[in-house]
Amino acid sequence: MNRETVYRDTAPLIFRPHGLGRFVGALFLLIWLCFWVVSEVVVLWLFGQGLWAVLTGRPVMDSDTPLRLTPALGIGAFLLVWLTLWTVGGMMAFQELLRLVWAEDRLVLDQDTLWCVRQRGPFTSTRALPCHAIQGVWVRPVSAVLMVKLGSALIVLTDLGTPTEHIAARRRLCAALGWPDDETTAERAGVPDEWQEARGTQGELLLIPNPTFRRQQTIVMAIITGIVWIGLLLLAYESLSEPGLWVVTLMLTVFGVWLARKTHWMLRGRHEWRIERGHLVYQRRFGGVVTELAQAKAVELTESRDSDHDAWFHLHAIQITSPRIKSTRKTPASLRITHAIHDPTEPRCLGQWLSQQADVPFYDRSR
Numbered sequence: 001m002n003r004e005t006v007y008r009d010t011a012p013l014i015f016r017p018h019g020l021g022r023f024v025g026a027l028f029l030l031i032w033l034c035f036w037v038v039s040e041v042v043v044l045w046l047f048g049q050g051l052w053a054v055l056t057g058r059p060v061m062d063s064d065t066p067l068r069l070t071p072a073l074g075i076g077a078f079l080l081v082w083l084t085l086w087t088v089g090g091m092m093a094f095q096e097l098l099r100l101v102w103a104e105d106r107l108v109l110d111q112d113t114l115w116c117v118r119q120r121g122p123f124t125s126t127r128a129l130p131c132h133a134i135q136g137v138w139v140r141p142v143s144a145v146l147m148v149k150l151g152s153a154l155i156v157l158t159d160l161g162t163p164t165e166h167i168a169a170r171r172r173l174c175a176a177l178g179w180p181d182d183e184t185t186a187e188r189a190g191v192p193d194e195w196q197e198a199r200g201t202q203g204e205l206l207l208i209p210n211p212t213f214r215r216q217q218t219i220v221m222a223i224i225t226g227i228v229w230i231g232l233l234l235l236a237y238e239s240l241s242e243p244g245l246w247v248v249t250l251m252l253t254v255f256g257v258w259l260a261r262k263t264h265w266m267l268r269g270r271h272e273w274r275i276e277r278g279h280l281v282y283q284r285r286f287g288g289v290v291t292e293l294a295q296a297k298a299v300e301l302t303e304s305r306d307s308d309h310d311a312w313f314h315l316h317a318i319q320i321t322s323p324r325i326k327s328t329r330k331t332p333a334s335l336r337i338t339h340a341i342h343d344p345t346e347p348r349c350l351g352q353w354l355s356q357q358a359d360v361p362f363y364d365r366s367r
Helices: 021-056 069-101 163-177 211-239 243-268 345-358
Strands: 013-015 103-110 113-120 123-130 134-140 145-150 153-158 195-199 205-209 269-276 279-286 289-305 311-321 334-341 362-364
Touching (some): 013 163, 069 211, 113 153, 211 243, 269 345
Parallel strands (some): 289 362
Antiparallel strands (some): 013 103, 145 153, 195 205
């Protein structure tokens, strides 16, 4: 689209939490976080006591007998996994508490850059979006989120403020960027954060999992794998003096090998979609080896309800042809691409993007 480059509006757009109902959620999170802190401290203390007893060989918590390694490993592994999940849950709850009571998003259009400054409590992050790459600004209709399309990527500018503030901000940004002021809640074809557009070695267009998210998942999996293998080595050492432990050691070895293979796959492999004219190719990439698994000739968005009556939206590739690799499995009727709860915007935008790029039909059956 040809448009005039303006970039003159330097007054910041500021968004803050709103509504009295947020304080109810904030009070619940605050009470929950109090219990979370107590539990975190108690488990950390227990874990530290056990670790000190294992390292020094001394009795734990004034016990008369030294700590045995095998039970200690089992209890320690459980506490470590529990502590990891509990810590992540507490951090997420704390971030949500800050978003409800002490948060601010600031948008500043300066020369050729849209600056997005996000503050959550005392923590601030800044993101720079080049104006020439912005292809649209709109308000997500279901959850009232202000978004932009940057290249093929869909980026959330803010989820704070009111729908009225979002619409007013969109008008100001469109005026400054030279975009027409229409379709304030229109959805745009694009790629959500969990996915990324890429190019293959032959220049082919690919839809791949977001490398940043993938890297974070790999790190978590590698940490868990390392913990399991450290415990496995200690257990194997203990089995030298207690032969009855070899059965448990072998069982844990199988689990450790599975974790190692899973980590190796996440580090070097992925499933991806190759986009060609008239169809989508589902393929597996491991290192430099690419294996085509199936082809799809259409994309479909459907809606379902879970036991809590929450709405789930599923984007599938349909009209699957037989896999190109030899397999005894039955060809599936569909292959899931992505899904979302409550809000169909992101899977719908991705479905529209795939439809445009591959020139395949997109059936939206969620409306």
